Amino acid sequence: MALRLSTGLRNKLLGTQGLKTIMQNGVIRIYPGVQPASADDAEGATHLIEVTVSSGAFTPGTATNGLNFADPAAGACAKTTAEVWSGAAAATGTAGWFRFYANDRTTGADASHARFDGSVSTSGAQLNMSSTAITAGATTTIDSFTVTMPAS
Template sequence: MTYKVSTGLRNQMLVTGSLRAALASGKIRIFSGSEPASADAAETGTLLCVIDKDGAGAGFSMDTTAVDGIVAKVVSDVLKGTNLATGTAGYYRHVGSADTGGVSTTEPRIQGRVSTSGAEMNLGSTSLVSGIEQPLDEYSINLPTF
């Protein structure tokens, strides 16, 4: 599994703050198709779903504690969204609260593949149907050993 991390997130982590702070009140966007070559590139494909806390549109934050280089969603938070379109999920982006989806080397982003197993984000099914609630029961980000 290999995440693609934006230049903006890498720079913030190196100089001004944490991954958790950079993505605070952010959202996860799930798209159809193949992921862009980098997390700095503009979003591609059809936006299928936007995931956040309680599906309320206000974003979510990661837990305040990391264990063994892994930070997870807050255990008590329910992450979900209502599918905006019907399609096959191919990739996702975890974005900061102000991200507009265009080309950027300053926006904090994590991008990865979506599948039913062996991907950066695994769902029960990659076939999403418009109007159906999409839960995300587990979500974590790991930072590999340097």
């Protein structure tokens, strides 16, 4: 299954900004169940965990504890090594997919804001975790995360 980009992210990528800049100080939410057909679709579930820098509190529209990418190389943007991407789970469940939101963290059905979705598994997914079992209160850390954009 491929990453699913929102219409808003696709449109912004056609401009002069790259993924690193567009998604600067964003946040990841991990959800149970099946990934929506489009990143423009509503989440359809309550998130299990929100991933920020060092599990810190995140307020949309501010840079504090937002996630960042390193400079792109060979068509890929990777998690910056200067940050610890982690979060304390808000609920217990099985991770099925994630959504990476730009700094505004616009949720629900929306085609104008930048965000992208991917699958979660223990292997072969866009976000591979040692276990997809999420327990409320437990901290999950993302050690590596790379987004590769197609050449055209």
